[in-house]
Amino acid sequence: TTFDLTKISKTSSSFEFRTWDPEGVIFYGDTNPEDDWFMLGLRDGRPEIQMHNQWARFTVGAGPRLDDGRWHQLVPALDGCLRQGTWLGKQIQTSASTPANLRSCDVESQPGIFFPAGTHAEFSLQDIPQPHAEPWAFSLDLGLELVAGSGHLLALGTPENPSWLSLHLQDQKVVLSPGSGQGLALPLVLGLPLQVTLGVSRVVLSQGLKTEVLALPSLGLGPILNLWAQPQGRLFLGALPGEDSSASFCLNGLWAQGQRLDMDQALNRSQDIWTHSCPRSPGNGTDTSH
Template sequence: MAMFWKEMAGGLLLTLSLALLVRGAEGQGNGRDKKQVSGGATIYLGQDRDFWTPLIHTTVNLSDIRSIKSTFQLRTFDPEGAIFYGDTKDGLDWFVLSLKDGIPLMQISKGDVHVSVSGGPKLNDGKWHKLEVSNQGKFVVLEVDGSNGLVVGMQSEQTEEVLTGKLRLALGGILIDKEAMIVQFEPHLDGCVREGNWLNLSVPWDTEAEELWPCHQNVRPGSFFPGTGFAVFNTSVFPIEADRVVMAEFWGDFSKMDGTILSIRAPGQELMFALVANNTTEEVTLTFGEQRISVKDTLKKLAITFQADSLRVLQDEDESKTTSLSVGSESRPGYLNMWREGRLAVGGLLGDGEDDAGSQFLTGCLEKLQVQEKDLDLDLAVKHVSVSSHSCPA
């Protein structure tokens, strides 16, 4: 074993991590108030939890490791998020494989060596990609769909030690402080893994989830709201200058939506604004105070422009279908503040508490949402519940 670990210096830790990624979505109790997950099936990584907390994790003896190659398939439209994590020495030596800008990002910390490398093709195209990680001497090689995608070499001046003890593995999160990352990234990944072949080891993974969410067989780009949660933002995060026009644009099949699409509340004020789809009345209703605009739900795009003294609603880019509301700041003193200090919710109606309690949750798929002509990434919300941020069932 000593010679084995010496040959695997630097690269083995990453390879081992791939060994035990995902084994399926069937769980059973283990007598420790945790569910155990067996291998072989597909697992959805974007399930609700604290985003840095792994979805599943396990611990194995290093002496049980025999294989040095692992393969799995990944499918996502999400450009950024954690795939898996592994460490030895209770987190002193660690690695993370993630995506950033859709490209594989590998980070490794081992002794006095700290490495961060990204490269290879973009993987967030919604297609299944086969990834293989293997050790070749002092190099760790990530192959994507049969071609080299990323090669990492590591060498230390320190005397190589024989590794003993435990290896901790985690899927969809990390087990150390996020500040230890060499490159910071958003951890939540709306994606799936399947068909893993992980170092020929068969051990159970633990999960704190009562049940694991399944992956949809076919997906398309968008944000899916199952009717049980929403995403909340502080409006101060949007780069909006004083008195400047603000535009919010929505794409999707509104006839297949039901519930609150967007709501905004200014500090210390009643609900300022709500956009609600109703399958029963077959209408989409915009509410500002006592004023309302209703349109048929057959539209595919809705653009709402917030001006200093009015709201302008444009349907399907057809100027003949434009409606305006007068909402001057004199009659609504909190109107301008809602885009400076307020809260914005996508997929639910904001409550009046600071805990962002909501209701009337949206059911349906928003194909795209932009604020100030920039895509709104729901993963950046201060609260994010039961939303698939980058994919909808096809």
């Protein structure tokens, strides 16, 4: 592909990429192959950039392995704010093309993961720590710091049937429900870890000294166990597909089998999620993105 550099309208590029190959060139471009060139590729499965021109000559590699055959977006967003900046002698000015829904950086924040209303994230069950085999058990721990509105908090399922087992936020309570049948509710105490533990014949929902047990029908966890045996098994966070959710919440951490999950490693997620920060009160930032 040849670009007319005098007609380029943006300084950024983005694309989705997948491969099983651990090494090779994704993109190479130059204005002079000896003096001015740029290369993006993989080395040992991880991204590497090489740049060579009159101002800079460097090679740098970073990030997770991408040679897993899955689609990856190569432009991860940084969760942060800038202010009082001078760039090349010029004061920062908001561009007319800047999206109107960017959140205000005046909002006081703290570390965490913030899901504004209607946002979601999705992990493949094959990409997170696996259940114990004998006896079969799987646990999820959520550090809830802020909660507002009603809607899904978490679900296990597939893209076609996303709520085989789910946690639903309602009136400052969390409701645990199987795919069909009655669920159970637990009043929330913010600041204490909320734990969901799956066993062969029951699901335990606990927070602090409070514990609720949901006995499973005679088939037990059979259908849910199959989620780990198929590529379509998913862990959903936030609003489910097609759900009109008003729920917003902040997590100080999310753990599967005792290991912290990295939101930047999600299979896909809403760009409006604040991956490393939370507003200090539920009313701040719930209708804005990051």
